[in-house]
Amino acid sequence: MLDDRKLDVLRAIVQDFVSTNEPVGSKALVERHHLGVSPATVRNDMAALEEEGYIAQPHTSAGRVPTDKGYRLFVDRLSTVKPLSSAERRAIEQFLDGALDLDDVVSRTVRLLAQLTRHVAVVQYPILDRSSVRHLELIKLSDTRLMLVLITDTGRVEQRQVDLPGLIDERTVSDLRARLNQRIAGRPIHDVPNDLADLAEAEPPATRGNASAVVAVLLASLVERREERVVVGGASNLTRLALDFPDSVHPVLEALEEQVVLIRLLGEASRPTEVTVRIGDEHPYEGLRSTSMVSATYGSGSRALASLGVLGPMRMDYPGTMAAVGAVARYVGRILAES
Amino acid sequence: MLDDRKLDVLRAIVQDFVSTNEPVGSKALVERHHLGVSPATVRNDMAALEEEGYIAQPHTSAGRVPTDKGYRLFVDRLSTVKPLSSAERRAIEQFLDGALDLDDVVSRTVRLLAQLTRHVAVVQYPILDRSSVRHLELIKLSDTRLMLVLITDTGRVEQRQVDLPGLIDERTVSDLRARLNQRIAGRPIHDVPNDLADLAEAEPPATRGNASAVVAVLLASLVERREERVVVGGASNLTRLALDFPDSVHPVLEALEEQVVLIRLLGEASRPTEVTVRIGDEHPYEGLRSTSMVSATYGSGSRALASLGVLGPMRMDYPGTMAAVGAVARYVGRILAES
């Protein structure tokens, strides 16, 4: 049905439209690409491509524009990965190497992605469930109050205060801290509830109440934060390309403020470092129907920690963006593995 | 020069223009407000107000629009504080009361402000310099590596890793922790460098190297984070009111991504809970010339911790916005004082 030349034509249409933002006609196509045939022939091919739903014309006497389906085919079969320029590689290293802690890694990554791709960047914090406990610290604030600080191997720090049912002294705190860490240090967060299930019962009656209060708050904090955090940056790139959003950028901005939507978008990505593209009407969320998202999962080693990506108009440079997102994801994974 | 009726006219112009977004003419004015005079008289007053620079007409044969100077006069002398509705009061309490930790307080505050005022919300984290040390925790990660966790009385948590020049054991860590906390717990961050100036020298030679490495990293972290953090939310409110920004919202969005600009904006606010308004050309930053910012400093007790506010078009409901921002600032201060 679609021979090689038709695919060439589609590829050329996508490329031209991405760079000019104007419907591309048969004449311009043969001039800018050496297809070796006449405009009339190209017109026939275009008619076939339109028949199949890969391109469309905004109105009768206009050139053709790729449809969502056309972009999809382009991404899946017609584009070759564009290697990053050495300047880009250097930018990634320089940007991320001086990061101080996890917050810093995340905020630098957002800025980096936004700058590199010139689209809106979205970066998710490492998912708590997929991390392990590095250390649980108990700090005595008063005779009936503790602060819990949970540190994960990915650098996340969660803190919470506990009001105790009874008095507690430094000695008991440090005993409890030791016993807790013995059980959970190095364990995946996922297993912590199990690991601590019978801790309180094993405590001597005198401290049992306090111990179970601590455990309760700890477990609760793991659940509460299940709604994972996402950071967004480079939103001004949307207005720079405002003409690409026919219904204005408003719904897109609204979507970007819905953590839930973003998490769902990122959450459906695939294996570590593999780059996923979601185009236009493939989005589950109404307001994003005129956008595309390029995302990748990052991880340390083979463990997927979370995802990051960029959101832009459907008319985007897919090969370049995919290369950038993939490279950043790999680099972030490496950095988190080191720390 | 400007008698009471002229001020009444200006007030009426601002109110009408804020609600309709259309240049207001003399006839419409006398119809909607009971000024007790004829349109012709109002026209004379308008001419005087224009002469003084409080209003302007977009073009001949159009109504009048307040100028920056006009809004300023309105805010300073012509508006009365609009008390919050009880629904709004309830919203504030409900929104903020369940906050778990500082991050949560800040992110809830941003969402609350954005929702309440329907403008872009900007909230600054408590400034490190104005907080005190609650506790410094040292956690041994390996024989040559520690993690520092600094907890302030406002709930900020800063963490950093230290590579030590020599080996260290649990016992030494806990000694060092005790000595450090003895010196700095409860002290203002501001004084910490002084408090620790001679700590390393007082250490026994065997542990001196490690101790000074820890102190060095700690002090460095206090300086690095001097660039304070700001969180932005509700950016989609900008595009909702896109027509209020003649040169498109792009420069405004760009400004919102410049932490430095925002910090400077918020930083120049005044005493705790006092509400500050900056209008149009009073902004130091070019891109914000068509916006107004309403901000307030929050604090616990008499201590100013940092500022929060909203950014919107110059054409905004100043009395209502000022009331909301002030109320939220007071409430946030109270919450942080409690914890």
Next chain:
DNA sequence: CACTGGCACTCGGGCTAAAGGAGTGCCAGA
């Protein structure tokens, strides 16, 4: 002296009409 009604004037927005042009579909021929 302050206010009012009347009136001529200005100027932007919106509507319609016409011209221009890019691009298509189709057909006949190589």
Next chain:
DNA sequence: TCTGGCACTCCTTTAGCCCGAGTGCCAGTG
């Protein structure tokens, strides 16, 4: 199977026009 030619479509731009809101000014009035 490809090509050149040609009629056709329809969007976009430009120009011209009218309409009306709103003003400034002036002469008149309590």
